[in-house]
Amino acid sequence: MKLLRTLMAAATALAVTAFVAPSFAADDPGPAAYAKSLNGKRVMLVPLAMGFDLAQGWAHYLKKEVEAWGGTFETRDPNWVVDAGAQAITDAIASDTRPDVLIIHAPDLNSYSKLMKKAQAAGTYVLLVDNPANFPADAFVGSDWDKLGQLEAEAAIKGCGENSSKKIGLVQGDQANSSSLYQYAGIMKVLEKHPDFQVVAKPDSNWDATTSRNVTTTMLQQHPDICSIIDFWDGDATGASAAIRDAKLDGKVFLVTTGGGEKAADCDKLVDGTYGAVVMTDLARQSGDMNAIIKFLLQSGQPAGTSHTYIYTLEKATTKADLKPDSCWDLKALQAEAAAK
Amino acid sequence: MNATGWPNWRRLNQEGIVFAIAILLFAAAALGLPGFLTADNLVAIVRSVSVLGILALGMAVVIIGRGIDLSAVAIMAMSVAWYLQLLNTGTSDGLAFVYVLAGVLAIGLLNGFLVAYADVPAIFVTLATGSFVFGYVRSQLITQDAVPVPGGHWVELLGGIRFLDIPIEVFVFAGLAFLVFLFLRYTKWGRFIYFAGDNPVAARNIGVPVRPMLVLRYVLSAFVALIAGLLTAASLHSINTRIVNSTLLYDIVLVAVIGGIGLSGGRGGVRNVLVGAALIGILLNAMTIIDIPLLYQNLIKAAILLGAIIVDGIINPRDEQTAQQGDI
Numbered sequence: 073m074k075l076l077r078t079l080m081a082a083a084t085a086l087a088v089t090a091f092v093a094p095s096f097a098a099d100d101p102g103p104a105a106y107a108k109s110l111n112g113k114r115v116m117l118v119p120l121a122m123g124f125d126l127a128q129g130w131a132h133y134l135k136k137e138v139e140a141w142g143g144t145f146e147t148r149d150p151n152w153v154v155d156a157g158a159q160a161i162t163d164a165i166a167s168d169t170r171p172d173v174l175i176i177h178a179p180d181l182n183s184y185s186k187l188m189k190k191a192q193a194a195g196t197y198v199l200l201v202d203n204p205a206n207f208p209a210d211a212f213v214g215s216d217w218d219k220l221g222q223l224e225a226e227a228a229i230k231g232c233g234e235n236s237s238k239k240i241g242l243v244q245g246d247q248a249n250s251s252s253l254y255q256y257a258g259i260m261k262v263l264e265k266h267p268d269f270q271v272v273a274k275p276d277s278n279w280d281a282t283t284s285r286n287v288t289t290t291m292l293q294q295h296p297d298i299c300s301i302i303d304f305w306d307g308d309a310t311g312a313s314a315a316i317r318d319a320k321l322d323g324k325v326f327l328v329t330t331g332g333g334e335k336a337a338d339c340d341k342l343v344d345g346t347y348g349a350v351v352m353t354d355l356a357r358q359s360g361d362m363n364a365i366i367k368f369l370l371q372s373g374q375p376a377g378t379s380h381t382y383i384y385t386l387e388k389a390t391t392k393a394d395l396k397p398d399s400c401w402d403l404k405a406l407q408a409e410a411a412a413k
Numbered sequence: 414m415n416a417t418g419w420p421n422w423r424r425l426n427q428e429g430i431v432f433a434i435a436i437l438l439f440a441a442a443a444l445g446l447p448g449f450l451t452a453d454n455l456v457a458i459v460r461s462v463s464v465l466g467i468l469a470l471g472m473a474v475v476i477i478g479r480g481i482d483l484s485a486v487a488i489m490a491m492s493v494a495w496y497l498q499l500l501n502t503g504t505s506d507g508l509a510f511v512y513v514l515a516g517v518l519a520i521g522l523l524n525g526f527l528v529a530y531a532d533v534p535a536i537f538v539t540l541a542t543g544s545f546v547f548g549y550v551r552s553q554l555i556t557q558d559a560v561p562v563p564g565g566h567w568v569e570l571l572g573g574i575r576f577l578d579i580p581i582e583v584f585v586f587a588g589l590a591f592l593v594f595l596f597l598r599y600t601k602w603g604r605f606i607y608f609a610g611d612n613p614v615a616a617r618n619i620g621v622p623v624r625p626m627l628v629l630r631y632v633l634s635a636f637v638a639l640i641a642g643l644l645t646a647a648s649l650h651s652i653n654t655r656i657v658n659s660t661l662l663y664d665i666v667l668v669a670v671i672g673g674i675g676l677s678g679g680r681g682g683v684r685n686v687l688v689g690a691a692l693i694g695i696l697l698n699a700m701t702i703i704d705i706p707l708l709y710q711n712l713i714k715a716a717i718l719l720g721a722i723i724v725d726g727i728i729n730p731r732d733e734q735t736a737q738q739g740d741i
Contacts, residue, residue, distance in 0.1 A: 121558065123551065123654070247707065274704060275701050281653055285648065286697070289460075290457060290701045293451065293454050293457060294448045307653070310559075310650060311649055314648055314649050314650065318580065318648075
């Protein structure tokens with residue numbers, strides 16, 4: 073009993089001491105450890121180009137966060153040229169200010185694989201964004217393109233309806249980019265479950281709006297009763313929509329596409345009826361995912377190239393009926409915000 | 414070609430070969446492909462090569478004068494992108510258009526001046542000015558690749574204009590082709606272009622103003638590019654500057670050269686452009702109807718073009734004159 077009483081007294085004393093000493097209680101070790109791991113770390117984004125909505129949105133959100141935790145954020149602009157992107161990555165790895173995290177938007181499945189391996193060997197974490205590649209990056213953040221294709225196909229089927237011709241046309245991107253290949257696979261998966269629906273044509277646009285317009289014009293002439301067209305990117309779907317407009321089939325052909333959820337590119341076009349449905353990426357959330365994984369990796373202490381995480385962004389097919397004020401983000405507003413600083 | 418301008422079929426030249434291939438393809442597609450030989454599809458074929466053809470007309474005038482304009486696509490996309498950007502940021506239409514016209518004129522003059530008076534080879538000058546135009550406009554004047562046409566603007570309305578259900582581009586292409594034809598064939602300066610392209614020194618010796626005319630050709634080419642850009646924006650309701658990185662520039666040179674306009678200058682005319690554009694248009698349309706993937710489309714296109722060039726090389730071996738001057 074005496075021992076117990078002594079122990080209790082000691083415990084009470086300890087508790088009281090702990091309670092009384094305020095510095096001990098308020099000192100959360102988190103921020104210090106956080107700052108120690110993150111301060112001065114370099115993050116570099118190498119998108120396909122800086123001149124389009126996705127890259128500008130990512131850069132905006134990432135910069136805000138990275139600079140807030142005391143890191144430096146940089147971008148490189150390969151302007152759609154694969155070689156220029158490779159050069160930018162090579163230079164970044166070799167420079168004195170080698171980035172601690174490299175975020176790469178891969179142009180195809182293989183081009184940058186060797187370079188990404190090199191970067192990891194040098195100690196840089198490699199994040200793949202948006203486009204998957206044949207490379208075990210530390211993390212992939214972006215769309216599950218297969219799932220995205222499925223959503224598009226479901227939207228197209230719904231847009232066509234039961235009493236339609238059930239003929240669907242595809243305007244693919246190309247035959248090299250993973251986003252195009254996987255999107256196609258996803259669409260076909262859904263259509264297999266709906267055997268009454270058929271794909272009547274599947275030309276490539278090579279991501280070019282004029283080509284998209286020309287192939288869609290031909291497609292609509294060959295099959296004037298097409299009820300829905302899926303164009304693989306909102307960057308060139310303006311061409312498909314022009315062809316539909318020229319064929320005076322507005323309102324008769326349900327145009328489905330996918331994009332980064334930028335207001336002028338997606339929401340405005342849903343409102344004016346150009347697009348029937350857009351599978352939109354929640355860009356702010358996707359950028360947030362990137363930030364979280366960057367912060368995790370930098371604090372984890374694990375060497376680059378040892379973790380392989382897939383963080384797929386939540387995708388949703390949005391139509392005019394379910395548009396909300398916050399369905400899209402506004403590039404113009406972000407640019408105005410950046411200019412005001 | 415004989416004096417009346419019609420092909421001499423006994424001595425088949427490249428134009429004749431390409432024309433024959435185009436006719437064969439057309440016949441095969443008309444017989445084999447349902448929906449090919451409809452009025453709508455024929456209009457679509459012409460329309461799909463209209464902008465390409467317009468750019469090739471400008472290129473043809475430059476090439477006939479033994480030059481080349483590699484800045485055409487950059488001028489086409491960037492001038493219109495800048496114009497639309499100015500409109501979107503609230504500049505008045507008239508003022509914006511004056512700025513853009515001045516910019517296009519300046520680049521045309523710069524190209525011409527550097528080639529004519531500084532004696533820099535055209536291929537380097539225009540490659541450099543093209544990159545400059547793209548880089549400057551993209552980095553300083555516009556904020557992103559794709560610039561939309563403001564709603565209700567005349568460029569948007571232009572794209573909706575139809576006569577007899579035929580889009581405006583087709584008429585602009587036809588009109589420009591006719592104008593260039595008149596210029597090259599019936600005006601003094603038009604004929605001088607052939608002299609200067611065939612033998613610049615001799616042309617100068619007989620009193621042709623070779624240098625001012627060189628400048629004129631690059632200015633013309635720049636304005637033709639602006640027209641092509643406006644038509645592109647009219648149809649798509651936006652312009653995407655990514656087109657500068659595409660193969661469009663090579664396609665333009667291809668249309669001109671495949672039709673039989675020699676890169677050594679002094680030969681060819683509007684008809685060659687029309688034949689080249691017809692082949693490309695029919696080929697692409699037929700392949701799209703058959704639903705051939707893009708990779709194979711490019712392969713087939715390249716194989717047919719290569720075939721035409723090889724046959725031309727066999728039928729018309731390089732003569733002494735070309736051997737001495739060289740191509741560009």
